[in-house]
Amino acid sequence: MLLLIPGPVQTRAETRAAMAQDIAPWDLGFRAVYAGIRDDVRRIAGGVEGVHATLPLQGCGHFIMEAAIRTFVPVTGKLLIAHNGSYADRAVRLATEAGRQVVTLPGPDTRPVTAEEIGAALAADPGITHVAIVHHETGSGIVNDPEVIGPVVRAAGRRLILDSVSAFGALPVNLAAHPEVDVVLFTSGKCLEGLPGIGFAVARIDSVLAAAGNAGSWSFDLSDVYQHALRAGWGSFRFTPPVQALAAFRVALDAFAQEGGQPARLARYRENCRVLYDGVKALGLTPYLEPRHQGPVIVTVHQPADPAFVLQGFVDALKARGVLISNFHNTKAPSFRVGCVGAITPEDMRGAVAAIGGALDDLGVRRREAA
Structure with missing residues (x-):
């Protein structure tokens, strides 16, 4: 069967085969594998060691998106969401149910949001502290390009959350060139061609530190994920991970590099x-x-x-x-x-x-x- 959906995607036989093992996630041998995954992911995102950190979370893209909203947008903040597709719809709901104040920027689901539209929305509401965009809308297939939107957000002195769940690994991301981006988000089972089960955030460390106490949730607190890594080491996963999916993701990352x-x-x-x-x-x-x-x-x-x-x-x-x-x-x-x-x-x-x-x-x- 040829699987042609935007995720989970068709995978290589060797990636699937890596799931067929029993693994202890705290085993010292596997800790090294997991720490290496975090480093590789940061490099793919264009992140800088000591400036950016990889903060994984068990679950799907909605989980990592909710965690990012809760972590980086304080309850006193205001989030502008470029609203031109179904996954932006979901971001609106996630933010609203997390108790964050949301401003939507409506647009058709047939074209990207423009820099001019983002700039006008930010100028019209000085209370907006953060912007969220869906990099690739898997409802229609449009691309909201951070290379277009990021400079406008940066010039306005606001912060950006980039939901790249269905694009990361295919569309380029360069965090080093985008200091306005607090975090880029993706999952294991999309364009990096792993198996589903893990969400990843690659975040600015200074933003993570400033966000301590924002989340209102232990499970969805990326600042706590970071603090756990400092305490237990970068090869330690907070709570029990889908460890076989991590093993498969290691194989998928190797294939990505080889390609x-x-x-x-x-x-x-x-x-x-x-x-x-x-x-x-x-x-x-x-x-x-x-x-x-x-x-x-x-x-x-x-x-x-x-x-x-x-x-x-x-x-x-x-x-x-x-x-x-x-x-x-x-x-x-x-x-x-x-x-x-x-x-x-x-x-x-x-x-x-x-x-x-x-x-x-x-x-x-x-x-x-x-x-």
Whole structure:
């Protein structure tokens, strides 16, 4: 089965094989593995030793995002969220339920937020202390670029939380060049092609120290994760981790380096995306985004106007042909999405395009323009 979702992603056999062992997370041998993971992750993020620290947390992307909001945004602060996709919706809810004051900057889910829009929102409300952006919106596939937004936040003297859960490892991040970024967030089961189970924050140490006492939660306090590392060492995980997933992530990081790191990973994903985007257009389907706004992680496609198209039926027909995609959409207009990431190649994507065409034929979908 070819798994084409934005995460968990298709993984290499050697990555999956690393899960098939019993490990004690406190064992001295494994502590060295975990400490090495933290160093490698910091380097991929462009972090500087002694300035930035890797602060992992068990769980999914929502967990690490909630932890970042609780840790870095004090209860007296105010958070601006660029609101142009479904994962921004979730950030709004996480911040609101954490008791933080939220200001939303609404936008369409078909293009990135602009520097001008962020700048105007910050100028209009001097009370805003922090900005949160979703680097890659996996609802539609747009990219909110920190290279565009970061300088505006920095010039305004505010702080930035970068949710790069579905982009990190593919889209570049350079924390050394962005002192306005308190933290970048990602998970193990996305573009670094590990197994799911761990969220990672790479954060400025001075921001972590200043945030002590903000979280109102022991489990979701990244400043406590940092203090634990100081007390117990960088090879010690606070609370019991998904240790087999960590072992698999070590293998995935080695494969990432062998491939050529972030530039090579991005090049492969971009070619996967190009093959898919051009392929669905050739089938008569309508991509959700204009090419200039299309990110490399997923291609979202308008559902066809033909009444014979039903999303679950299409997913089932595609699965029967060996390709598994998400059976839901979270765009404003009805759509389906196909992932371009994971241990897959352009040749795999050509096979996926053929399977999409065959599944549409199986369902008798003739009118393929957007509904």
